[in-house]
Amino acid sequence: MNLRAGAVIAMLSVQLTGCAQWHMPEPWVKPYEREALADPIMKFSSDPLSAKHTEHVRIVREAARGATGVEGGGCGCN
Amino acid sequence: MRLTKLFPAVFLVTTALLTQTAQAAVTLMTAAPDFTLRTLSGPNLRLQEQRGKVVLINFWATWCGPCQQEMPKLNQLYEKYRSAGFVLLGVNVDEDANHASDVATKLGLKFPVLLDSEKSVSHLFDLATMPSTVILDRDGKVRYVHRGYLSGVEAEYDKKILELLK
Amino acid sequence: MAVTKPKTAGTGKRFRLFWKLATLLGGVFGHSQVRATDLPEDEAEAMFHYYNGGGVTAEGPALLVRKKVADNFSLSAGYYVDSVSNASIDVVTTASPYRETRDEYHVGLDYVHRDAHLTLNFSDSTEPDYIAKSTSMDIAQETFGGMTTVNVGFTRGEDQVFKHKNPQFKDFASHWMYRLGVAQILTPHWIVSLNGEAVSDEGFLSSPYRVARVFGAAVPENDPRTRSSRSVDARLVGDLGSHDAVHLELRHFWDNWDIKANNLEVGYSRYFGEDWLADVSTRFYSQTKALFYSDNAASDTLYISRNRLLSTFKDVGLGGKLTYTLKKDPAYTVKLNGEYELTQYKYSDFTDIRTGKLYSFNSNVVQLYVSATF
Numbered sequence: 001m002n003l004r005a006g007a008v009i010a011m012l013s014v015q016l017t018g019c020a021q022w023h024m025p026e027p028w029v030k031p032y033e034r035e036a037l038a039d040p041i042m043k044f045s046s047d048p049l050s051a052k053h054t055e056h057v058r059i060v061r062e063a064a065r066g067a068t069g070v071e072g073g074g075c076g077c078n
Numbered sequence: 079m080r081l082t083k084l085f086p087a088v089f090l091v092t093t094a095l096l097t098q099t100a101q102a103a104v105t106l107m108t109a110a111p112d113f114t115l116r117t118l119s120g121p122n123l124r125l126q127e128q129r130g131k132v133v134l135i136n137f138w139a140t141w142c143g144p145c146q147q148e149m150p151k152l153n154q155l156y157e158k159y160r161s162a163g164f165v166l167l168g169v170n171v172d173e174d175a176n177h178a179s180d181v182a183t184k185l186g187l188k189f190p191v192l193l194d195s196e197k198s199v200s201h202l203f204d205l206a207t208m209p210s211t212v213i214l215d216r217d218g219k220v221r222y223v224h225r226g227y228l229s230g231v232e233a234e235y236d237k238k239i240l241e242l243l244k
Numbered sequence: 245m246a247v248t249k250p251k252t253a254g255t256g257k258r259f260r261l262f263w264k265l266a267t268l269l270g271g272v273f274g275h276s277q278v279r280a281t282d283l284p285e286d287e288a289e290a291m292f293h294y295y296n297g298g299g300v301t302a303e304g305p306a307l308l309v310r311k312k313v314a315d316n317f318s319l320s321a322g323y324y325v326d327s328v329s330n331a332s333i334d335v336v337t338t339a340s341p342y343r344e345t346r347d348e349y350h351v352g353l354d355y356v357h358r359d360a361h362l363t364l365n366f367s368d369s370t371e372p373d374y375i376a377k378s379t380s381m382d383i384a385q386e387t388f389g390g391m392t393t394v395n396v397g398f399t400r401g402e403d404q405v406f407k408h409k410n411p412q413f414k415d416f417a418s419h420w421m422y423r424l425g426v427a428q429i430l431t432p433h434w435i436v437s438l439n440g441e442a443v444s445d446e447g448f449l450s451s452p453y454r455v456a457r458v459f460g461a462a463v464p465e466n467d468p469r470t471r472s473s474r475s476v477d478a479r480l481v482g483d484l485g486s487h488d489a490v491h492l493e494l495r496h497f498w499d500n501w502d503i504k505a506n507n508l509e510v511g512y513s514r515y516f517g518e519d520w521l522a523d524v525s526t527r528f529y530s531q532t533k534a535l536f537y538s539d540n541a542a543s544d545t546l547y548i549s550r551n552r553l554l555s556t557f558k559d560v561g562l563g564g565k566l567t568y569t570l571k572k573d574p575a576y577t578v579k580l581n582g583e584y585e586l587t588q589y590k591y592s593d594f595t596d597i598r599t600g601k602l603y604s605f606n607s608n609v610v611q612l613y614v615s616a617t618f
Contacts, residue, residue: 027389031208032171032200033432036483038141041513041521044427044437044479047615049306050583052324053293057609061589063531063553064497064505066441067477071361071384072393072427073435077142077208078226078282144282146574185574206389228315 031076038075045069104203104212110135110220113199115169115192118179123167123192126218132159132242133214134166134235137194137205140181141172144227145209149185151232155239156189162243163216169194171208211235215242281356281386283318286311287617297607298589299331304345306613310352318354323347326371333605334552337597338455338462346371359386373406373452378419395425395439407452415448433483438476445471456550458541465549467536473499488514491525503554505531521567527587530558539593552594552603561587563609576618583611 029037036042045051051069059065104110110133114124125133136152138145156166166189170178175193182191194200203212207225213235215221222238224231289308295301304325312318325348331341350367361384369376378401385394401419425439450467457463477495484490491511498504511525534554536547563585570578587607596603 024388027391029389029391029429029432030197030200030205031390032137032139032197032205034208034429035139035141035171035173036433037429037435038139039483039489041489041515041523042435042481042483044435044481047289047581047613049289049291049293049308049322049324049613050581050611052322053291053306053611054585054609056326057295057607061553061607062505062529062559063499063503063534064475064495064507064529065473066421066443066475066497067423067425067439067495068441069382069397069423071382071395072425072437073429073481075142075208075282076386076390078144078228143285149574181574230315 034076037073104220106220109218110214111202118191128165129218130216132164135212137169137210139171140177142208148227171200213238281359281361283356285617289615291613294610298605301329302326316356320352322350344372376403391429393427397423405448417447420444435481437479440476443473456548466547467549468547502535519569523565525563527561532556539595555594556592559587559589561585578616581613585609
């Protein structure tokens with residue numbers, strides 16, 4: 001386990017220094033093509049207070065919990 | 079808790095991200111790609127015709143928050159240097175030109191607004207962020223590129239424009 | 245006699261899987277360009293929320309304010325009040341209806357550095373017999389030209405449990421929540437996200453008032469003092485091209501109390517002109533009971549509960565929302581919002597002892613709020 005962990009860490013460090021030749025595709029959605037994604041209707045969660053209340057109503061009545069909040073998409077500006 | 083081992087790894091990975099080096103989108107000291115776009119006021123505008131003037135090209139959109147924050151500063155820069163041979167071109171990438179027009183009016187933009195709804199010029203300049211600012215010298219060569227907008231960066235634009243106007 | 249392997253059996257596998265994931269992510273990150281992410285917008289929200297169902301009414305105001313304080317920092321603060329009037333089936337059949345108020349405050353700090361966004365949150369909830377405090381930290385890391393966002397988060401909660409008219413009763417409940425998620429832009433019009441969360445609880449996880457039923461007689465409920473759960477969630481949002489969008493969510497949950505739950509939510513949003521936005525959504529939820537849950541136990545077990553939260557049931561909800569843009573300016577935007585959701589709960593192994601039939605009820609949820617961004 002220690003040897004494996006060491007090998008993984010070494011591999012990670014090599015990749016981090018950019019020496020490894022990874023053939024990753026180029027990002028295909030450009031920053032200037034994000035008009036639709038920047039619209040509020042494309043967000044995963046609704047307004048914070050609304051989402052908080054909805055979550056509270058559910059968690060009090062349902063046994064399931066978790067995995068409800070997430071960030072991503074949007075304008076991608078700056 | 080075994081899951082706490084997750085976090086050192088995450089921080090390791092995050093640190094890696096914070097030590098990345100930028101990749102240039104448009105190369106400095108080479109001529110900027112030429113383009114012709116329709117302006118909001120109607121007639122077309124060609125970049126090459128601006129030779130002899132210092133040009134600041136700002137790529138913006140109505141759906142981009144930092145772009146809107148930057149606008150009043152760009153307006154001020156335009157007013158300050160236009161008589162000294164400086165032109166500011168605001169290239170808008172909205173799908174809907176009417177929307178761009180509405181916002182341009184609300185912001186009181188005095189400089190030419192060009193419409194790039196096809197995104198052809200944005201693609202040509204290979205923009206890495208919204209907004210993006212490129213400053214060209216009187217010979218049409220790219221001398222300065224800035225990605226994004228943070229308050230205060232207009233002072234850097236000012237300095238560069240002044241330098242290139244001489 | 246068989247020797248059972250302790251619960252640590254799966255952790256080596258999980259650990260190795262995690263390191264494989266970290267390596268892959270390291271490779272992805274090694275080729276991303278530097279960008280800077282943007283702080284959340286300045287905003288203020290004021291809401292009136294209302295819930296009514298199964299004999300319970302909970303309503304009150306809620307407020308939220310968020311403001312940038314420097315180029316990289318944003319502060320937020322919120323206040324939430326629940327005035328509860330409880331005459332639920334549990335309360336009327338075993339006690340008497342009551343009213344009480346719950347106050348909740350939270351403060352948050354957001355910090356951005358290049359492509360990373362760090363959020364710290366502290367919240368404090370107080371009601372006459374329950375105090376809950378929690379601290380959370382979330383990191384969102386943009387990568388791959390801003391197309392991929394990795395989210396990691398942790399919450400630690402510490403509760404104090406009391407009992408009305410019984411000053412001798414005092415207990416605690418601790419919670420740990422770990423979450424990991426990835427959001428991926430697929431096209432200029434579609435985005436998907438996958439999330440997982442592990443929750444662990446320890447302490448008094450029952451209710452000091454609730455009773456269970458064994459051989460028809462009422463006994464105090466007794467839940468285990470630990471609970472461990474996992475949930476995985478997938479979401480998809482897509483722009484359909486006519487100023488509208490569709491939302492899909494699927495979640496699967498399981499825990500070591502033997503509860504398994506699934507929910508599916510589908511929503512559709514559409515703009516009407518410049519000023520109006522309408523949303524409709526529907527949600528299906530179903531769960532199976534906890535191992536020690538019983539409507540009327542036929543045997544005496546260590547753990548016993550008749551908490552309908554842990555029973556086998558389904559709920560179906562239908563919701564609608566209208567948003568009106570009062571003012572839209574580059575400087576600020578003000579919107580008026582109204583949301584309503586009707587949900588039907590149907591229990592498969594919880595009876596209404598007043599009627600002898602399986603219990604079911606409908607709930608109405610209303611949210612009316614003003615939101616402003618500036």
